[in-house]
Amino acid sequence: MKRISLREIAYARSGDKGNVLSIAVIPYNEKDYDLLKEKLTLKVVREQFKGIVKGQIKRYDLENLKAFNFVFYDALSGGVTSSLRLDKHGKTLSSKLLGMKIEI
């Protein structure tokens, strides 16, 4: 068993719509898709976004693209036009997710 950052095997992109944040997570190697499917549970992802995401979290699995899409509700302090955060869009939060530690 080895503890690594998610960043070592996957990359990610943040997007926003209103107060909802989405983050696509994609393994560099398609072979790691099943591993991530097992590791990226809603529970561990919620832990990673403690104090940031207030609402529901959903995960969508894209078998065709070997990718995941996470959707975080009530996550952006009201969204880009009203948030006072420096990161109004939540663009840096993909990096927050990639800093998550997983055991392989």
Added chain:
Amino acid sequence: MVKKIRIGTGAGYSGDRIEPAVALAEQGNLDYLVFECLAERTIALAQKRRLADLNAGYDPMLKERFRKVLSPCAKNKTRIITNMGAANPKAAGKIIFDLLKEFGLTHLKVGVVLGDDVFDRLLSTNFSILKKTKDIQKIKEKIISANVYLGTSKIIEALKNDADIIITGRTCDSSLFLATMMFEFDWKEDDWDKIGKGIAIAHLMECGAQVTGGYFADPGYKDVEDLANLGFPIAEVFENGEGLITKLPTSGGEVSLRTCKEQILYEVHDPSSYITADGIADFTKLRFEEIEKDKVKISGGIGKPRPDDLKVLIGFRNGYVGEAQISYGGEGAFRRAELAAKILRERIKILDLKFEDLRLDYIGVNSLWPDNSHFENLKEVRLRVIGRAQTREDAEKLPYEVEALYTNGPAGGEGVSKGIEESIAIISAFIPREEVIEKVEFIGEENEED
């Protein structure tokens, strides 16, 4: 020969670079060049400008962009479609018409799509035609604008009437691209699978360089070549809805499986239901294939019927935001920044400033997300203070108080930056499709006189 069209993205947001669009106009062999320049934020800012000046409210870079691309587009018979009309498409159309006269290109026809602005209609119906109006009623007095996300229909009508340049206001980003496909290939407006395929390609294209290697590089992990000369994407689309995403070989960046995978999920919620005014695209059966360097084939898209209701962005006055920053350095920097924050909190109490929302963050420490680690050894730290108040008077005292920390605060504070602005926030709602009346107007000399 199989019919195909070539579409280029000229801008992926309002402030985007100009040279990549010029390169595409000159060398892209394009049928269409599409400038997508509106975000939730951008339309709010445009509405604010129109409030101050009835002839303003279109994209601030409209003239500059058109000056650079008009001649090559006219020469190569490339039609231009853009939402740079923003909060005032008609004024934008007139600006373009004047530019065409200046350039001696008055044979080009300018079409303006109107009808996205439903503010007056909502006022006259007391907002009752909106769905889910609970939140709206609470802020009713503060509302300054309402714009519907229109679909493709009036862009297609303008194309059928031989418009060479089409200016819209709020339109679904995807519709700006999809309209060209529906028009050229005569896709029926209820051919949901074709529309689903078209939306997938449009979605890959609409953010410009985000599919050609922008918003992507991570040194040592995802390296991208020549980002300083990043190119914008080209889509080649076929009658059956399949297509390719590529870029000019002379430009920097990359179009690859990895860039397409990231961009197709950008700002998407449920990937099986990406909702637009023209149809609901399902991305879960899409196939991407890198057929050669910088050329990715897109196939397998499907779609579902369009929604009955259209999304409306409602802008409202949301008080005033004052912001300021100050830096501290050397040993003890973080402790001094903390002291500055403590002083500011007390000053807010003493002056009885009423903030609805207030943040004090340490840049380099916890300004992006919460962090409770200890920071005794930071070489420098920048305190960021930002607050929203209902009155300008309260909001502007915040940056003033930060500046006063120079002589009244902890030792060695430097580099104060400050600002204040009125905050226009956006809330979304839905309106039944049949309540929205759209039309195309063509700009010419006769319109000039009114």
